[in-house]
Amino acid sequence: MPGAGALSRRRLFAYTGAVGATGLAVGAGATALATSGSAPPNAAGSTSTASAADVGDEQLAFYGTHQPGVAAPAQSHGFLAAFDVKPGTTIAQVKSLVQQWSSIAATTMAGRSLASGDDAMAYGRGPSSLSVTVGIGASLLTKLGLSHQIPPALAPLPAFLNDALDPAAGDGDLCVLAAANDGLVATHALRALQRAAASCCTQRWQVNGFADAAGSMPTPTSTPRNLMGQLDGTGNPRQGTAAFDGTVYVPENGGPAWMRGGSYLVFRKIRMLLDDWDTLDRSAQEAVIGRDKLSGAPLSGGGEFTAPDYAKFTASGALAIPAGAHIRQAAAQNNNGATILRRAFNYYDGLRSDGTPDAGLLFMAFQADPATGFTIIQQRLAGADTLSTFIRHEASALFAILPGCDQGDYLGRQLLEGGGV
Ligand code: HEM
Numbered sequence: 001m002p003g004a005g006a007l008s009r010r011r012l013f014a015y016t017g018a019v020g021a022t023g024l025a026v027g028a029g030a031t032a033l034a035t036s037g038s039a040p041p042n043a044a045g046s047t048s049t050a051s052a053a054d055v056g057d058e059q060l061a062f063y064g065t066h067q068p069g070v071a072a073p074a075q076s077h078g079f080l081a082a083f084d085v086k087p088g089t090t091i092a093q094v095k096s097l098v099q100q101w102s103s104i105a106a107t108t109m110a111g112r113s114l115a116s117g118d119d120a121m122a123y124g125r126g127p128s129s130l131s132v133t134v135g136i137g138a139s140l141l142t143k144l145g146l147s148h149q150i151p152p153a154l155a156p157l158p159a160f161l162n163d164a165l166d167p168a169a170g171d172g173d174l175c176v177l178a179a180a181n182d183g184l185v186a187t188h189a190l191r192a193l194q195r196a197a198a199s200c201c202t203q204r205w206q207v208n209g210f211a212d213a214a215g216s217m218p219t220p221t222s223t224p225r226n227l228m229g230q231l232d233g234t235g236n237p238r239q240g241t242a243a244f245d246g247t248v249y250v251p252e253n254g255g256p257a258w259m260r261g262g263s264y265l266v267f268r269k270i271r272m273l274l275d276d277w278d279t280l281d282r283s284a285q286e287a288v289i290g291r292d293k294l295s296g297a298p299l300s301g302g303g304e305f306t307a308p309d310y311a312k313f314t315a316s317g318a319l320a321i322p323a324g325a326h327i328r329q330a331a332a333q334n335n336n337g338a339t340i341l342r343r344a345f346n347y348y349d350g351l352r353s354d355g356t357p358d359a360g361l362l363f364m365a366f367q368a369d370p371a372t373g374f375t376i377i378q379q380r381l382a383g384a385d386t387l388s389t390f391i392r393h394e395a396s397a398l399f400a401i402l403p404g405c406d407q408g409d410y411l412g413r414q415l416l417e418g419g420g421v
Pocket of ligand 1: 233270
């Protein structure tokens with residue numbers, strides 16, 4: 001990994017959910033850049049001034065109020081892995097693991113080599129906007145004898161119409177999401193996290209995703225496309241707006257103290273029935289979503305970021321955005337105000353034995369409470385969304401994403417040392 005000289009070219013970003021974030025821990029000679037609310041949002045509703053030339057130099061600050069992977073701009077590679085603790089694992093062992101994970105996150109996100117046992121996989125690479133995000137499942141708290149600490153928001157998701165879930169590919173006691181704009185950098189971090197986990201955990205599942213690279217999009221802040229060819233992320237809440245923090249983070253007065261400033265991650269592995277989708281012509285595909293495929297503009301008119309007009313009719317008397325269109329069914333105004341922050345990665349794992357693509361979306365939604373976020377929206381989508389015909393939900397997981405921590409501290413200390421509440 002590069003030394004301090006290379007760090008001087010780096011730019012440090014802190015995604016705290018606030019515009020003009022302050023209090024950044026800035027490395028030697030590094031320049032602190034706050035986010036700007038004026039540029040269009042990317043998939044995570046955030047902004048970035050990245051150019052292809054400095055992709056490797058960009059650094060996210062690990063320490064802070066929130067784990068930065070929640071709201072950071074979408075990276076080009078993302079690996080989500082879930083672990084189960086081995087029988088008999090103690091709170092002390094989990095504490096030791098999360099301490100190691102916090103240290104690995106802080107070190108690799110800064111683009112530094114691990115203090116011991118570094119495999120040099122990412123030697124010479126910059127931090128590449130690496131984020132390491134740690135979450136815990138309700139099952140961990142049960143196994144550790146901490147059932148009384150399970151927040152209501154971590155209650156199991158209900159079953160949804162047409163779910164086709166593989167239990168072995170979902171849930172889990174702990175999770176880590178390693179995401180970066182360089183696949184090697186993300187893998188280097190993931191390997192270190194996995195090696196640390198081996199002492200008290202077995203890995204339950206892993207999914208490997210990708211998204212557009214910043215340098216390949218029309219502008220660094222363009223909305224990414226998914227494998228159906230749609231711009232995906234346009235309607236996300238915008239970082240720096242009052243609504244953003246309320247949507248994404250557990251508030252001061254919400255839930256147990258150890259989760260304040262944290263978030264809840266709903267993961268769904270959603271296979272796209274791409275062969276079926278390909279039989280639709282472009283206008284039929286646009287009617288399914290309610291947006292122009294190329295520009296992302298709502299079918300009611302305007303540009304990508306024009307608010308959809310759900311009351312508008314075409315000259316022929318049809319709803320401009322059809323009744324079953326995905327954006328109409330998913331919109332907050334049709335779901336009691338339910339809002340989520342979507343951060344998806346694509347996956348393409350080849351062809352299944354029937355010859356159809358094993359491909360789709362590693363759908364991740366962050367919110368302050370899934371009961372008033374993902375669950376409300378998915379209950380509607382499962383029954384009324386035309387897109388449901390072209391997708392299958394194949395795996396599901398819900399994790400409490402721990403709040404951030406200060407330098408010298410580690411993630412989850414309040415839960416693991418302070419008795420939680
Ligand atoms: C493979 C599955 C899915 C695909 C391909 C997909 C695709 C899209 C696209 C293209 C948009 C319009 C652009 C945008 O705002 O991002 C959109 C919007 C949205 N989607 Fe999905 N989506 C999928 C699954 C889901 C699921 C499971 C949920 C939540 C339960 C969801 C919630 C939303 C929301 C809240 C919006 C914004 C609606 C608005 O503009 O108010 N999507 N999605």
